[in-house]
Amino acid sequence: MTIGFVPTMGALHDGHRALIREARLRCDTLVVSIFVNPTQFSPQEDLAKYPRPISQDRALCRKEGVDVCFEPTAEAMYPNGFQTVVTLPTVARRWEGEIRPHHFSGVATVVTKLFGIVLPQVALFGQKDFQQSALVQQLVKDLNLGVEIIVHPTVREADGLAMSSRNVYLSQEERKRAVTLYKSLRAGAEAIRRGVTDGEAIQSAMAQVIKGEPAMTIDYLEICDPTTLEPLSTVTRKTVLLGAVRLGPIRLIDNILVAAKHAGRNFE
Amino acid sequence: MTIGFVPTMGALHDGHRALIREARLRCDTLVVSIFVNPTQFSPQEDLAKYPRPISQDRALCRKEGVDVCFEPTAEAMYPNGFQTVVTLPTVARRWEGEIRPHHFSGVATVVTKLFGIVLPQVALFGQKDFQQSALVQQLVKDLNLGVEIIVHPTVREADGLAMSSRNVYLSQEERKRAVTLYKSLRAGAEAIRRGVTDGEAIQSAMAQVIKGEPAMTIDYLEICDPTTLEPLSTVTRKTVLLGAVRLGPIRLIDNILVAAKHAGRNFE
Numbered sequence: 190m191t192i193g194f195v196p197t198m199g200a201l202h203d204g205h206r207a208l209i210r211e212a213r214l215r216c217d218t219l220v221v222s223i224f225v226n227p228t229q230f231s232p233q234e235d236l237a238k239y240p241r242p243i244s245q246d247r248a249l250c251r252k253e254g255v256d257v258c259f260e261p262t263a264e265a266m267y268p269n270g271f272q273t274v275v276t277l278p279t280v281a282r283r284w285e286g287e288i289r290p291h292h293f294s295g296v297a298t299v300v301t302k303l304f305g306i307v308l309p310q311v312a313l314f315g316q317k318d319f320q321q322s323a324l325v326q327q328l329v330k331d332l333n334l335g336v337e338i339i340v341h342p343t344v345r346e347a348d349g350l351a352m353s354s355r356n357v358y359l360s361q362e363e364r365k366r367a368v369t370l371y372k373s374l375r376a377g378a379e380a381i382r383r384g385v386t387d388g389e390a391i392q393s394a395m396a397q398v399i400k401g402e403p404a405m406t407i408d409y410l411e412i413c414d415p416t417t418l419e420p421l422s423t424v425t426r427k428t429v430l431l432g433a434v435r436l437g438p439i440r441l442i443d444n445i446l447v448a449a450k451h452a453g454r455n456f457e
Numbered sequence: 458m459t460i461g462f463v464p465t466m467g468a469l470h471d472g473h474r475a476l477i478r479e480a481r482l483r484c485d486t487l488v489v490s491i492f493v494n495p496t497q498f499s500p501q502e503d504l505a506k507y508p509r510p511i512s513q514d515r516a517l518c519r520k521e522g523v524d525v526c527f528e529p530t531a532e533a534m535y536p537n538g539f540q541t542v543v544t545l546p547t548v549a550r551r552w553e554g555e556i557r558p559h560h561f562s563g564v565a566t567v568v569t570k571l572f573g574i575v576l577p578q579v580a581l582f583g584q585k586d587f588q589q590s591a592l593v594q595q596l597v598k599d600l601n602l603g604v605e606i607i608v609h610p611t612v613r614e615a616d617g618l619a620m621s622s623r624n625v626y627l628s629q630e631e632r633k634r635a636v637t638l639y640k641s642l643r644a645g646a647e648a649i650r651r652g653v654t655d656g657e658a659i660q661s662a663m664a665q666v667i668k669g670e671p672a673m674t675i676d677y678l679e680i681c682d683p684t685t686l687e688p689l690s691t692v693t694r695k696t697v698l699l700g701a702v703r704l705g706p707i708r709l710i711d712n713i714l715v716a717a718k719h720a721g722r723n724f725e
Contacts, residue, residue, distance in 0.1 A: 270547075270595070270684070270685070271599050272545050272546055272547040272548065272595065272599065273543060273544070273545050273565070273595065273596055273599035273600055274543070274544050274545075274546065275541060275542070275543050275600075276541070276542050276544070277540050277541050277542075278540055278542065279538075279540040280540065297541070298600075301569075301600050302599075302600055302601045305600055305601030305602050305603055306601045308603075327538070327540065327541070328541055331539050331540065331541035331570075332541055332543075332566075332569050332570055332573055333570045333573030333574045334573050335573060335576075416538070417538070
């Protein structure tokens with residue numbers, strides 16, 4: 190019997206739905222966890238106001254044929270005396286890890302725990318949180334957790350904005366402007382497809398698009414190795430473009446994977 | 458089918474043999490790992506000269522009915538890109554953790570990996586490394602690893618010295634003197650059994666014995682809670698006496714658990 194697993198923080202949207210549907214095809218028993226994990230939030234972040242529409246979440250799970258909704262309490266996950274921390278110093282060092290210092294150790298620890306409880310053969314994560322999915326893949330390899338990790342492509346709104354539970358924080362005005370991040374990443378990907386290999390040139394093609402949106406400021410726009418997340422000064426192989434911006438009080442992240450099966454001989 | 462597991466660093470002695478025999482009674486398939494884990498040694502420690510009598514170890518395993526001797530290489534356990542670290546900041550903070558700063562994260566990480574590879578229902582550890590066994594118990598609980606941990610009482614030489622693979626480092630002269638550590642812990646345990654509850658008084662009863670052995674110096678002699686390893690100023694419940702000393706160039710550790718089923722009403 191195959192157990193499939195989709196770990197979530199609830200506030201399920203069509204991105205989660207796509208993960209659940211893909212999982213449903215890959216297993217006999219499908220477990221979805223709904224747990225707003227406190228250890229991956231920093232004190233100044235949005236733990237308290239993070240959306241928790243639990244009835245809607247359960248209805249979506251029921252409709253999609255989920256067998257088990259696992260909804261542990263924080264007290265059950267982190268009882269008195271709990272202390273173990275799982276860290277991945279290399280994958281977590283840059284980008285989101287730099288801006289959110291304890292975020293990824295919170296993620297790595299809770300994912301290890303959830304895998305120990307659910308015992309899945311296969312678990313699905315969204316590509317939207319690219320660094321997280323790279324971290325989980327390295328974690329499973331390093332700790333011999335024996336779970337197949339499937340990273341599902343980002344599901345987008347009609348205009349291209351990556352779906353996220355935090356998009357509900359956007360005002361109508363901000364919502365319209367939010368897609369600029371994706372447009373910026375697309376500009377970078379198109380530059381690579383046109384044959385640009387210089388990291389700085391690709392980076393300025395992306396930055397150019399953001400600069401056309403005065404309400405938006407750049408946290409980072411980077412050209413990286415998809416496994417190590419290290420920045421690449423020259424694009425000669427499969428590459429991920431990672432972006433994070435601020436739009437008023439909101440942070441948005443997104444990414445595009447650029448396969449290197451084109452153009453010049455330098456590409457694998 | 459039950460899988461039982463005894464993780465070791467090889468150089469097997471009668472202490473390991475006792476673990477293997479107890480494990481043999483508790484499982485269908487018995488796995489013993491032999492792996493001198495480099496990440497739990499610090500650069501100035503004895504990794505290179507740690508004894509590795511692999512033929513004798515295999516012969517002992519064969520004789521005791523071990524089904525699988527798992528002997529991974531360091532390269533297989535820690536391939537390029539490996540980075541994950543498992544830490545237990547509270548249990549590992551004091552005593553051995555203070556003297557050997559990265560030791561317990563090395564232990565916690567390799568135990569998590571070995572459990573992921575071997576997938577045992579039950580694993581056995583020696584009480585000799587008391588802090589290690591407390592750490593593994595907390596680790597399994599915290600990360601929901603689902604392995605029953607059995608801590609087997611320390612096996613001793615005829616004079617009382619705790620068996621250890623490192624005892625081969627002792628000269629004949631040092632070997633004779635080494636038992637003083639156990640005598641010191643016994644003096645502490647006897648003080649508790651006589652009704653002494655004051656931590657400092659118990660500590661000086663132990664220190665008194667070591668002071669009779671001029672070649673020996675104290676790293677620590679402590680009265681602790683057996684779960685948290687925090688020091689106790691008053692003994693009112695189950696207690697572990699932890700000792701570490703230096704004898705010439707060698708460090709010795711040992712411990713005694715004092716059950717609190719006696720004397721005054723203060724005891725549970």
